[in-house]
Amino acid sequence: xxxxxxxxxxxxxxxxxxxxxxxxxxxxxxxxxxxxxxxxxxxxxxxxxxxxxxxxxxxxxxxxxxxxxxxxxxxxxxxxxxxxxxxxxxxxxxxxxxxxxxxxxxxxxxxxxxxxxxxxxxxxxxxxxxxxxxxxxxxxxxxxxxxxxxxxxxxxxxxxxxxxxxxxxxxxxxxxxxxxxxxxxxxxxxxxxxxxxxxxxxxxxxxxxxxxxxxxxxxxxxxxxxxxxxxxxxxxxxxxxxxxxxxxx
Amino acid sequence: xxxxxxxxxxxxxxxxxxxxxxxxxxxxxxxxxxxxxxxxxxxxxxxxxxxxxxxxxxxxxxxxxxxxxxxxxxxxxxxxxxxxxxxxxxxxxxxxxxxxxxxxxxxxxxxxxxxxxxxxxxxxxxxxxxxxxxxxxxxxxxxxxxxxxxxxxxxxxxxxxxxxxxxxxxxxxxxxxxxxxxxxxxxxxxxxxxxxxxxxxxxxxxxxxxxxxxxxxxxxxxxxxxxxxxxxxxxxxxxxxxxxxxxxx
DNA sequence: GTCAGAAAGTGACCAGATGACTCTAGATCA
DNA sequence: TGATCTAGAGTCATCTGGTCACTTTCTGAC
Numbered sequence: 268x269x270x271x272x273x274x275x276x277x278x279x280x281x282x283x284x285x286x287x288x289x290x291x292x293x294x295x296x297x298x299x300x301x302x303x304x305x306x307x308x309x310x311x312x313x314x315x316x317x318x319x320x321x322x323x324x325x326x327x328x329x330x331x332x333x334x335x336x337x338x339x340x341x342x343x344x345x346x347x348x349x350x351x352x353x354x355x356x357x358x359x360x361x362x363x364x365x366x367x368x369x370x371x372x373x374x375x376x377x378x379x380x381x382x383x384x385x386x387x388x389x390x391x392x393x394x395x396x397x398x399x400x401x402x403x404x405x406x407x408x409x410x411x412x413x414x415x416x417x418x419x420x421x422x423x424x425x426x427x428x429x430x431x432x433x434x435x436x437x438x439x440x441x442x443x444x445x446x447x448x449x450x451x452x453x454x455x456x457x458x459x460x461x462x463x464x465x466x467x468x469x470x471x472x473x474x475x476x477x478x479x480x481x482x483x484x485x486x487x488x489x490x491x492x493x494x495x496x497x498x499x500x501x502x503x504x505x506x507x508x509x510x511x512x513x514x515x516x
Numbered sequence: 517x518x519x520x521x522x523x524x525x526x527x528x529x530x531x532x533x534x535x536x537x538x539x540x541x542x543x544x545x546x547x548x549x550x551x552x553x554x555x556x557x558x559x560x561x562x563x564x565x566x567x568x569x570x571x572x573x574x575x576x577x578x579x580x581x582x583x584x585x586x587x588x589x590x591x592x593x594x595x596x597x598x599x600x601x602x603x604x605x606x607x608x609x610x611x612x613x614x615x616x617x618x619x620x621x622x623x624x625x626x627x628x629x630x631x632x633x634x635x636x637x638x639x640x641x642x643x644x645x646x647x648x649x650x651x652x653x654x655x656x657x658x659x660x661x662x663x664x665x666x667x668x669x670x671x672x673x674x675x676x677x678x679x680x681x682x683x684x685x686x687x688x689x690x691x692x693x694x695x696x697x698x699x700x701x702x703x704x705x706x707x708x709x710x711x712x713x714x715x716x717x718x719x720x721x722x723x724x725x726x727x728x729x730x731x732x733x734x735x736x737x738x739x740x741x742x743x744x745x746x747x748x749x750x751x752x753x754x755x756x757x758x759x760x761x762x763x764x765x
Numbered sequence: 766g767t768c769a770g771a772a773a774g775t776g777a778c779c780a781g782a783t784g785a786c787t788c789t790a791g792a793t794c795a
Numbered sequence: 796t797g798a799t800c801t802a803g804a805g806t807c808a809t810c811t812g813g814t815c816a817c818t819t820t821c822t823g824a825c
Contacts, residue, residue: 294778295588303619319806330779332581335807339544339585340592344617351807352786364620364627364706365699368593370552371613378613381695388641388696446630447637450614450699457613544808568775579810584776600776601817 294329298337301327303346307361316354317347345369364446367453374461376513382461383506385454389447390435390502391495394482396442398491405441409483412437413476420472427472432459434479438486438498471508478504547576547586552595556610565603566596594618594705613695616702623710625762631710632755634703638696639684639751640744643731645691647740654690658732661686662725669721676721681708683728687735687747720757727753 306317317323320338324331338355341347344366348358359366374382397405416430432455439451478501485494555566566572569587573580587604590596593615597607608615623631646654665679681704688700727750734743 299592300619300621304621321806332780333778336585336588336777339588341619343548343589343592344619346617349807350787352805353788354806362620362624362627364617364623364631365702366615366617368595368613368615370549370590370593371611372549372553374613375611378611378694381693382613384693385695385699389637392637444630444633445627446634446703450634450703453614454695454699570775580776581811582809585808598776599818601774602819603775 295333295336295340298327298329298333299340302334302337303341303361306357311357311361313357313359315357317357319354343369363449365449365453367456369456371457371460374457379461379513380506380510382454382457383502383509386451386458387499387502387506389451389454390438391499393439393442393444393447393451394486394494394498395491396444397438398486398489398494400443401441401486405437406483406487409434409437409441409486413479413483416479417476420476428459428462431475431479438482471504474504475501544582544585544589547578547582548589550576551583551586552590552610555606560606560610562606562608564606566606568603592618612698614698614702616705618705620706620709623706628710628762629755629759631703631706632751632758635700635707636748636751636755638700638703639687640748642688642691642693642696642700643735643743643747644740645693646687647735647738647743649692650690650735654686655732655736658683658686658690658735662728662732665728666725669725677708677711680724680728687731720753723753724750 302323311317318326320331320334323334327334338347338349342349344363346357346359346361346363346366348356350356412430412434416427416434419427419430435455436452439448439455442448478497482494482497482501485497551572560566567575569580569583572583576583587596587598591598593612595606595608595610595612595615597605599605661679661683665676665683668676668679684704685701688697688704691697727746730746731743731750734746
């Protein structure tokens, strides 16, 4: 029963002819969609700078504040990156469909365990797919990440942690399933934030390195079931350690 | 320096004493976090109205526009709902960690298939968990949804579609894993939007109803493996239909 | 009691201005 | 020559103050 009294004068979308008058309520709502369409159309990639707020305001014939509100939404979704005095930059592929909430403070312990359980369901399957779809160059990439991690075994906590997560992300990407890849990216974002906060000294460096190598070996050997099993064992170990650590506190 | 004539009466931040002076750049960044903390602390639930923009501006001693930018981010994450002339309302549990991008236009065909494959990995597992964790009242809820769906078999497309998706969401919630539950909610949001756009007349009503009943029967019978298998079969069927439909076009 | 209309509250948006930060092209200096 | 410093332009961050649109509520007439 939605007989809208809204006059709804067919609005010409971006590209060329701009609308003459933008209907009052929720210009920013449509603007957000229009903006992302425009940025996609211009083929902007992560790292690229988008036009300035004032330029966009001129282009869409709205006030700069309205543009800012629309861009803020895309920032919340992790798609854009604001840099004071410099500009607004693309951060993630603009077609990304699944994202994580960047404003979750510290996760509840049970949510953290749910998160690991989710990884435990998804990642072994991805490792399996990675065997099927991974070419030589992809395997070389995985190897490169683990080599860098080995070199950082004695170094910064954060660097090593990032590299280890990169390994997991790379496998997710390798699976070829974009949705699952983005889902894993989001889950790992959450996990990384948590790791920085309460798992700072979770120091199973050698063990992580060993288990990651085992996964890579299985992938290189073309053994999907083994890759899944190694990944499962690895994450089960992680879960055990995290659970013990949560209890300790 | 910004020697503001502003008296800067020590702003009483939430909880207790926080920073005295808010650093100029990116007030909205911290504001977003502070706002969500405040709303959580006040125990606001989905459906509740949050304080007005001007009230919040006064409370945090910033301009209304700054509050708006912060709230826009939470809107993009699906946590808040702006209603012109009425107020801003809580839409989702504020602790939600995984969300979908509401500004994805039409999904690429391969992404849509990836989406179904993701469901195919996750949902059978959730159906299995639902058997273990589901009590009598939960099963009654599932039954209620399917009964309503049956009554809508001849009615609105959209109503039936919503009910069918509700069935899947309910099972995801039943699993007890909050992260996987939210992940499924996000995936189903994407699927629902797509369904509205290109699968309008995907009309396997009776078949859907039958297969949903089969899943429910397995859950009620306390047979986890069977529930997973029925869910897998159901989704495999969906995938086949969607794939055929995509090829047809 | 019902209904229409006024009034208040609230969001949507614009215009204009100031401050702060980044980046770069010249100018300066060793 | 080459490195360093500086001034300026470009850009984001925020404030102030206003107008309009929509919703909700209350009031008064019927």
